[in-house]
Amino acid sequence: MxxxxxxxxxxxxxxxxxxxxxxxxxxxxxxxxxxxxxxxxxxxxxxxxxxxxxxxxxxxxxxxxxxxxxxxPAAIESTPVRPNEIGMHRIAFSVDDLDRALEVAARHGCRPLRGVATYADTYKLTYVRGPSGILVMLAEELKKPALQR
Structure with missing residues (x-):
């Protein structure tokens, strides 16, 4: 299939x-x-x-x-999902310039939940709370990881 x-x-x-x-x-x-x-x-x-x-x-x-x-039927407001809750979690995007993506997000009132992190010198990434409380991960690849997906 x-x-x-x-x-x-x-x-x-x-x-x-x-x-x-x-x-x-x-x-x-x-x-x-x-x-x-x-x-x-x-x-x-x-x-x-x-x-x-x-x-x-x-x-x-x-x-x-x-x-x-x-x-x-009318939309039902709910508490925005937290990163550790079971269920549909977030949407993630690779971007070529995280700083520029965060500038765009800020124009929409969206800021990192805590800050920008670096994972294994491979990715710079963060979560922002987008429109309607949607969790959006933005990640910029810094170098190719040793193990390919």
Missing amino acids: AIKLENVGIAVRDLEAAISFFTDLGLTLVGRDTVRGEWTDTAVGLDGNHANIAMLATPDSHGHIELFEYLH
């Missing part, structure tokens, strides 16, 4: 703010739609499902994020 990752779906409170954040980081908006009807009720498992959605792609077109702003 062949398998590939299609996208990561993220429910957001403000679709425009989330699109702005991710496009400023370098993703491209590839499509928008409003979805509703029996097919969405069945696929998502929510009666009366109605949402505005946007699909964004990384510059290499291998990674996609689908953002959802629920109109019905």
